[in-house]
Amino acid sequence: MTLSTHDGVKVYTPVSLKLYDWWVLNISNSYAWHCDTNKYLIPHFKNHLGERHMDIGVGTGFYLKKSLNYIKEISLTDLNLHSLEHTKKYIPDDKLINCLQHDVFQPFSNKLNESYNSISLFYLLHCLPGTMDDKKKAIENISYLLTEKGVLYGTTILGQGVKHNFFGKKLMSIYNKKGIFCNYSDSVDSLEEMLSYLFHDISIHVQGTVALFTAKNKK
Template identity: 50%
Template sequence: MNTKTRDGIKAYTPLSLKLYDWWVLRVSNRYAWKCATERHLIPHFRNNMKNNHLDVGVGTGYYLTYTPDSCTISLLDLNISSLEAANARVGRNRVKASILHDVFEPYPSNLQEQFDSVSMFYLLHCLPGEMSDKAEVIAHASSALTKEGCLFGATILGDEAGHNVFGRKLMKIYNKKGIFSNRTDSAEGLASLLTRYFHHVEIVVEGRVALFKAERKKEMMLAE
């Protein structure tokens, strides 16, 4: 396992995943990050997912339960507990592939230019380093997209977003433990990162969360 990503995934144990939907999607999203799951995140997922889809950083597989039965779903994560939880939730018969993989590493050749859409929900803020250090992650995800494919997702912004008392407390705890690495993350930094790899980028900030969509990928550049 790449040491870069160890801290970000260690919180996702079988026990914590049982509490994830309640704590993150109901409590934290509504009261800390001010971005209600039902109002903002679910529609963002449903509106951008396409027929052949790869979900990266799968959590519990929550958003995938909102996909049409006609969609082909693949999963990619470094945490085996998350993959197992998502498989169980979505239904193993609906999952085409379940891939144990570090997002900082290039995707396997059989995943190159295969997907119409790739989602990253609450992944970027869990990855180590500044926003610019996560360029490899975006580069590798773009390599899995078809020419007309779409990368979309959501990430919690840093200190400059103006968190409330609850949000500041969670930010302090999560960043200290290495679960988050997002103190300096901004919508501007995210836009700069995405425009390195895509011609068309849209970012909407809801509360303290940036909802992003990137399309029309550029000729592949390897992250330095």
């Protein structure tokens, strides 16, 4: 099976990025996914940051902008060049060490192996194509970048095992039909199984329809 990540990133244009924080992090998080950005997502992002950090699926760089004082070195990774250019503007030159346009289903350069204390995947997994088992390949590629004690963490909107309200169901339907999301079969169990294949220590907390996860001690 050939997995294409382009449908999940093509929505991020210079125009849509100007509306992203308002629509996704304010309206959608509060009223569709019931996972408040300020109460849950920002603390989750900050709590697991290492001094040398990579953010994958950068969006607008919202979480990084809130956390610059906590990070010494930052790498940005995204398939969408618009997102990278948008986010890069907010990162001081002395902190930004890499800005990579990369498909996570493809291996990273070996020179990046074991380079990062922390890697964040916020709202990335539900945009990746396929089932959680398919997405495991992307997480495996990412795991090589972590140091021995490094932590992989993030958030993802679930499609199974959670109760979506009317607004959430409508967004899920639209986004999955357009290929922006691919998460109808994503559940806590499938997320845990996928992460446990690659890491010894897994933690998952569900808030609303969003799973906040951490994975440490890679296998």
